[in-house]
Amino acid sequence: MTQGEIVMMDGGKCILQLRKARPFFSDKFDITKHPRYKYLADADKKNTFDIERYMKRRPVIVKPDEPFDLYELKATDLESDNSTERKEL
Secondary structure, three states, X not given: OXXXXXXXXXXXXXXXXXXXXXXXXXXXXOHHHOOOHHHOOOOOHHHOOOHHHHHHHOOOOOOOOOOOOOOOOOHHHHXXXXXXOOOOO
16 A cells, blocks of 8 residues: 555554564454453543552662672673683673
């Protein structure tokens, strides 16, 4: 299809492209008819994911005064080799 044909395509249709298959036309699915539509933010704004609220509730992984080890790796360090020795940085 040309760009012009795609632009003028029926609004109720879409082009699906799946792995190992040629692109094909399909009717668009009306998500409001799905049984779990009520859980989407489109149906109810309280279902919107609030990242700031999530970040406040999740536990701290490393506390500010807790000591930890930091390892810096390069891509060459991640290449597989037959050696089981630990590489010192």
